[in-house]
Amino acid sequence: MKLEYIPTVCPYCGCGCGLNVVTIDGKVEGVEPWKRHPLNEGKLCPKGNFSYQFVGRDDRLTKPLIKENGEFREASWDEATSLIASKLEEYRGEDPDSLAFLASARCTNEENYLLQKFARAVIGTQNVDHCARLCHGPSVAGLAKTFGSGAMTNSISDIEESSCIFIIGSNTAEQHPLIWRRVLRAKANGAKLIVADPRVSPTAKMADIYLPFKPGTDVPLMNAMMNVIIEEGLEDREFIEKRTKDFEKLKETVKNYKPEEAEKITLTPADKIREAAIEYAKADSAAILFAMGITQHITGTDNVVSTANLAMLTGNVGKRGAGVNPLRGQNNVQGACDMGALSAFYPGYQKVIEEDATEKMSCAWGCSDLKCTPGLTVVEMMNAAAEGKLKAMYIMGENPMVSDPDIQHVKESLENLEFLVVQDIFLTETAELADVVLPASAWSEKNGTYTSTERRVQYIRKAADAPGEAKDDWQIICEIANKMGADGFKFSSAEDIFEEIREVTPQYAGMNPERLVKPEGLHWPCPDETHPGTPILHTEQFATPDGLGIFFPVEYRELAETPDSEYPFILTTGRIIFHYHTGTMTRRSETLDREVPTGFVEINDEDALELGIKNGDMVKVKTRRGEIEITARVTPEIMKGVLFIPFHFAECAANMLTSADELDPEAKMPELKVSAASISK
Numbered sequence: 001m002k003l004e005y006i007p008t009v010c011p012y013c014g015c016g017c018g019l020n021v022v023t024i025d026g027k028v029e030g031v032e033p034w035k036r037h038p039l040n041e042g043k044l045c046p047k048g049n050f051s052y053q054f055v056g057r058d059d060r061l062t063k064p065l066i067k068e069n070g071e072f073r074e075a076s077w078d079e080a081t082s083l084i085a086s087k088l089e090e091y092r093g094e095d096p097d098s099l100a101f102l103a104s105a106r107c108t109n110e111e112n113y114l115l116q117k118f119a120r121a122v123i124g125t126q127n128v129d130h131c132a133r134l135c136h137g138p139s140v141a142g143l144a145k146t147f148g149s150g151a152m153t154n155s156i157s158d159i160e161e162s163s164c165i166f167i168i169g170s171n172t173a174e175q176h177p178l179i180w181r182r183v184l185r186a187k188a189n190g191a192k193l194i195v196a197d198p199r200v201s202p203t204a205k206m207a208d209i210y211l212p213f214k215p216g217t218d219v220p221l222m223n224a225m226m227n228v229i230i231e232e233g234l235e236d237r238e239f240i241e242k243r244t245k246d247f248e249k250l251k252e253t254v255k256n257y258k259p260e261e262a263e264k265i266t267l268t269p270a271d272k273i274r275e276a277a278i279e280y281a282k283a284d285s286a287a288i289l290f291a292m293g294i295t296q297h298i299t300g301t302d303n304v305v306s307t308a309n310l311a312m313l314t315g316n317v318g319k320r321g322a323g324v325n326p327l328r329g330q331n332n333v334q335g336a337c338d339m340g341a342l343s344a345f346y347p348g349y350q351k352v353i354e355e356d357a358t359e360k361m362s363c364a365w366g367c368s369d370l371k372c373t374p375g376l377t378v379v380e381m382m383n384a385a386a387e388g389k390l391k392a393m394y395i396m397g398e399n400p401m402v403s404d405p406d407i408q409h410v411k412e413s414l415e416n417l418e419f420l421v422v423q424d425i426f427l428t429e430t431a432e433l434a435d436v437v438l439p440a441s442a443w444s445e446k447n448g449t450y451t452s453t454e455r456r457v458q459y460i461r462k463a464a465d466a467p468g469e470a471k472d473d474w475q476i477i478c479e480i481a482n483k484m485g486a487d488g489f490k491f492s493s494a495e496d497i498f499e500e501i502r503e504v505t506p507q508y509a510g511m512n513p514e515r516l517v518k519p520e521g522l523h524w525p526c527p528d529e530t531h532p533g534t535p536i537l538h539t540e541q542f543a544t545p546d547g548l549g550i551f552f553p554v555e556y557r558e559l560a561e562t563p564d565s566e567y568p569f570i571l572t573t574g575r576i577i578f579h580y581h582t583g584t585m586t587r588r589s590e591t592l593d594r595e596v597p598t599g600f601v602e603i604n605d606e607d608a609l610e611l612g613i614k615n616g617d618m619v620k621v622k623t624r625r626g627e628i629e630i631t632a633r634v635t636p637e638i639m640k641g642v643l644f645i646p647f648h649f650a651e652c653a654a655n656m657l658t659s660a661d662e663l664d665p666e667a668k669m670p671e672l673k674v675s676a677a678s679i680s681k
């Protein structure tokens with residue numbers, strides 16, 4: 001018997017915990033936390049502990065599948081990739097923009113880099129995006145506007161040095177358990193914890209100051225906090241003067257958001273707003289943590305800008321224990337963004353609209369027809385498919401049939417395509433609609449790099465072979481590109497691809513496999529091989545052209561949908577500790593599935609009493625998009641008038657109910673966190 005421990009990185013959330021995959025005679029049998037890893041220090045959350053269980057499932061995809069007369073049949077790789085290559089050539093010949101590509105926050109940097117390169121350099125379209133659009137697109141846009149760089153400003157470890165932590169729009173205890181551990185350490189050291197949330201979540205229960213607030217009213221809440229800080233003279237005048245500009249514009253706007261006025265919009269008691277503002281402003285170093293509660297709104301960019309305004313106002317940027325920290329939900333969503341799997345950015349956030357960047361990438365990739373206009377985003381792709389403007393899509397490791405808003409619309413859009421390719425490890429709800437399905441290797445079956453939420457780039461290692469004929473995603477892309485006669489896809493390993501990534505991505509230039517194999521990895525930016533990496537951004541100056549942070553005043557905008565007599569509740573969505581995203585992996589883990597086998601809707605106990613709904617009743621939740629049947633969980637731990645459904649469960653999918661009608665004007669984020677809804681027995 002051969003027992004091996006292969007050090008790698010957890011495939012789930014953006015914390016990026018290190019673990020060892022345990023194999024016996026080459027078969028994955030378990031995981032052990034990596035004790036030397038600086039982030040998790042030998043700890044894992046339930047998801048990480050059972051992350052090996054789905055890998056060996058019998059329903060893994062093992063051979064390419066081609067759909068004929070509505071049924072899948074097995075095919076050889078040669079047949080499947082030849083079919084795809086000829087179809088892509090055909091559509092490219094008609095119009096490259098009739099094709100679109102979805103990359104994946106679950107795949108490696110190398111795979112995301114190659115898919116966007118393939119879309120741009122081989123097909124000639126900027127229509128490449130991925131599900132960051134539906135999570136932290138507004139973080140990229142909002143922090144780029146204010147700080148010049150759209151990522152977590154600080155490292156996870158320095159959260160424990162904060163003297164005040166303000167969490168808004170994040171249930172950190174369940175979503176990022178190993179970040180939550182640092183929050184608890186900070187609390188044990190005397191830090192004050194402020195949590196703003198419509199639910200008394202496990203995170204909110206630990207707060208020193210809890211701010212209940214109506215979903216979608218983040219801007220007036222934070223404007224009111226800034227109003228108090230300025231009224232009390234608690235702003236950091238030296239920081240504002242030396243490091244920022246346009247403070248007077250912010251002051252002019254927030255003066256109209258007195259806590260008593262804000263209370264009417266947010267439903268947060270004015271005295272609580274005042275108490276939270278003073279606590280945050282007086283702290284020596286105060287950190288803001290946020291997640292999709294902030295971003296998944298049509299005002300997502302405004303919400304993120306507000307967090308940046310608040311941090312700059314109090315001088316809480318560029319030092320330990322402070323900063324603005326978007327907590328990324330997926331293992332490599334930061335990396336997929338860094339790699340240019342976004343329709344407006346090349347690798348390293350070099351803008352598609354800038355001619356210099358387009359020329360640089362054209363030279364690097366040896367192509368001449370890159371367009372200087374951003375391509376379609378995730379929701380725009382679905383709309384274009386529904387209208388018949390998009391003919392074909394290539395989806396790598398994403399499951400929009402559960403993750404995207406208004407699933408009925410997504411289904412109609414995907415069914416309206418002439419040709420759909422899905423590359424995945426299981427036959428997901430999306431793969432079932434495909435014309436060709438390609439079997440991919442899972443996280444423990446390949447080499448490459450992931451970039452965690454704190455910009456830490458880490459090496460992942462192959463522990464076992466993929467089942468059947470499944471291949472690494474990068475190998476599949478290369479095979480198709482080579483069949484199409486493209487140059488620049490003759491890679492023989494993930495390391496080869498990383499060499500090219502370094503050449504075109506300034507933030508990754510100083511990284512190499514020898515440096516990344518260490519458990520610490522490296523935080524970007526790391527511009528050269530002598531650079532130690534950058535755990536804290538903006539210490540001396542911001543990443544804006546003149547080095548100054550920019551205050552952007554933001555006014556409150558009404559919700560996209562307000563409750564009315566037909567739909568009197570606000571429905572919001574989120575995650576739970578035992579499941580991950582669309583459930584493709586965690587619901588195939590017997591231990592995690594046993595904990596929470598299906599979805600539920602939380603309803604306030606007083607609301608439930610009025611409607612005659614009891615705990616455990618099957619209820620119907622309805623919005624203007626559709627309806628689902630789901631079990632009621634009656635609880636006092638959610639605001640009156642608000643419903644909450646976790647979005648992991650396809651059979652009672654929260655996204656059957658959400659809307660894709662309106663988008664954030666900058667980040668193109670739909671209104672996922674607020675839908676007017678009704679509930680009945």
Ligand code: SF4
Pocket residue numbers: 010011012013014015016017040043044045046047048049176177178179
């Ligand atoms: Fe994995 Fe995140 Fe849990 Fe760490 S906290 S073990 S990265 S799911």
